[in-house]
Amino acid sequence: MPQTTQQPSSQLIQGLRLSSVVPAKITGDNRAHKLTGMDLALKLHYLRGVYFFRDVQVGIDGLKEPMFRCLELYYPVAGRIRRADGGESGDGGGRPFVKCNDSGVRIVEARSEKTINEWLEMEDHAEIDDKVLIYDHVLGHDLGFTPLVFVQFTRFKCGGISVGLSWAHVLGDAFSASSFISMWGHIMAGHVPPKSLHVPSPGKPAGSPGKGHGKASSLRQVEPVGDRWITTSDRKMRTNSLHITGDQLDLLVTSHGKACSRFHLMAAVIWKSLSKIRGEGRLKRATICTSNCHDEIHRCLLENRMVVGTVEADVSVFDVDVSELATWMAEREAKENRDIEEIINRDGRMSDYILYGANLTFVNLEEADIYGLELMGQKPIYANYTINGVGDEGVILILPWRGTGKQKERDGRKVTMILPEDEVSKLKKELIMDWKFF
Template sequence: MKIVVESSRIIKPAHNADHIRPPLTTTQHIPLSVFDKVTFDTHVAVIYAFRPPTPPNSVIEEGLAKALAEYGQYAGRLGEDSEGNRVILLNDEGVRFVEASIDTTLSNAMPFKPSPSLLDFHPSADGVEELLLVQLTRFTCGSLVLGFSLHHVISDGHATSNFLVSWGLASRGLSISPLPLHDRTSLFAPRQPPQLEFEHRGVEFKSKKISRDSNTENPLKNEVAIHKAHFTKEFLSKLKATASAGRDQPYSTFQSLVAHLWRVVTKARGLNGCETTHVRIAVDGRRRMIPAVPDGYSGNLVLWAFPRANVRELLNRPLQYAADLIRTEVAKMEDSYFKSFIDFSSSGAIEEEDLVPTADADEMVLCPNLEVDCWTRFPFYDLDFGGGSPYYLVPSYLPVEGLLILLPSFIGDGSIDAFVPLFHHNLDSFKLCCYSMD
């Protein structure tokens, strides 16, 4: 199964006389917000599969150009302003658009396994200037696979899914509604005087020296395999009931599943009982801040909760213990926390203390900790270029040990797929305990 690249070119925004979007900014760049600066500084890739009938590539390309007229930052470049601050240059340099083909049917290629072969479905982001890279791969049966890679500094998962839906609308000749909100500065102005109500050192920020020490070469990082675990709707219901037994307020499916995965991954790793383990959980601030930030906000607005536990307690106490830790820490991520983060990020302490984000794209091994990225609430399946919703959705191959990605199963019955990267020598143990509720 070999993918042949047939063309590669740059697509620029399609501005026209009917384009009514006001300018993104009065200058030629957008300053990064404090949330953009603290996120993972790398491209993030996702792969879609569409069954026929699918529109021709030219229709999808035209829709992309129209969507870029509203999302101009996607067609820009990262650069610096006159004071050396990192910004998004609004220069309409465009996005990479690749057309490819493969000499097989989608049915023969399915199901896509989390392996290095997935990297062939999207352009390499190594050393590129483009913030968005797209690849359309055509199968002999008429099916289409879209490889989509976007730089995380530009937007979070919520905003990215909004862009994808807008791209689909534009490809079908429909108006993009609602229009994206691009204001990355006035929405997050620090309070006067600042109110540093929470500790952010060691949470969103760490010292540069610790960053250097933690990124030393790990000889085991190439021994990571990604296992896809499928959790049926029935299993999730039992898991939630087990976690919530005796509680007036039941735990959510997400809280119950993350608690379960935290425990079984910790068990599979065979960690020392005296160690401490935490889970890094992304929390969207749009509806947590007061006033709420519109859903159409096009940048990053995510911070992280860090439930922590002693390994022995995590494994010996019931599932409810882990679920309660998760609920408690996520609940702390309210308006006051987000605004405290804004105040701290704007205080000058980062520069004075030489701090860097803890969100480190170069960290390839997270053990004894976990990170959980939940895609179950993003409207990724609402992307429609004119031939219907995607048949299948998977993250690209990302062998970061301990980085779990949750997304709704393509079956569409409420089940969830979890992509779990672990060392090869821990996988058999994980598979044995993955569906045990003990």
């Protein structure tokens, strides 16, 4: 039977210890990592990943040592936020950037008296993972001295280990984050890393060419946050996940149109179901975030390359057929990257915004290699990513999923939802009962 989730974190993990890791070599040259408008549009959001491995026999020194060399490649990750006119403290009103000063990432050690099987059998463990196995950090208070990344290693009674990654979204998207942690595992395995990742200067924003219109429906302005880069939702948000097998995906495509992508069909099903839950007319706009990383090189770079667009429905979404809604999402999406860049570059110093959850937001991470991290020759038995700092409308992430047993033969998808608490169980019921997802 699934265990309840009402256990305080102090009963689930113990023995927290914090330390720091810096690049293996001094970066030097007074280097700075410039932040684009898209980077700064995402500054109030944080990516949070977790990976589970069975019976990993390596000590903390063995886990930390390859991180030194990994940070030599990803040196901005070890930096700190500064402002253009803020001096060494980072204070002031100038445009933020990352000073590559080798201050390091924070390492967190913890242990649990549970086995990995016991942990994964807990009801709604995705919520617990996010609160307990990934260190809760935000950039703030002393903005110029706060680490951009935390990595938490939690050891389980069975000998297994989890790796929790808390990543400031201002550094890059989920492809950047997962590539960073995978490179750490690559170095641990004894592979020779590249000499340089050629961390780029900000280039042209993704999306359609031409000048933007200076308006972006995908953004929502929030109260100024100052130097504590987080905003709170007006409603209590909850994280949960469900899985869709390869066979279920095939059935969805067969039933609702082969011309639409699996992502758009899954998003259409969820949009339609949430429209039913929230009431007619309340969900006529959605934001879609998709990958713009077409090769392995760009996946490794520190960039926010997701293409952001919005879709407006001119009728009640609940009354639209799934295949038609999926087609709308694919064909009517208005790209907004250039508009976002213009808005942030124009008034980002005076105003703060959120993107995820400003509208109901669908994030396509199907191509993210979240199972690419290896420890001691092992692939993770479970991996997941979530987002912190989500607005009231919620976020749906579509990720790869590798099942176990018979389900392992067909890769499926994981749907991770971050929604108002009262909507999560209703949506899961809709997806299980009406669409046979589980």
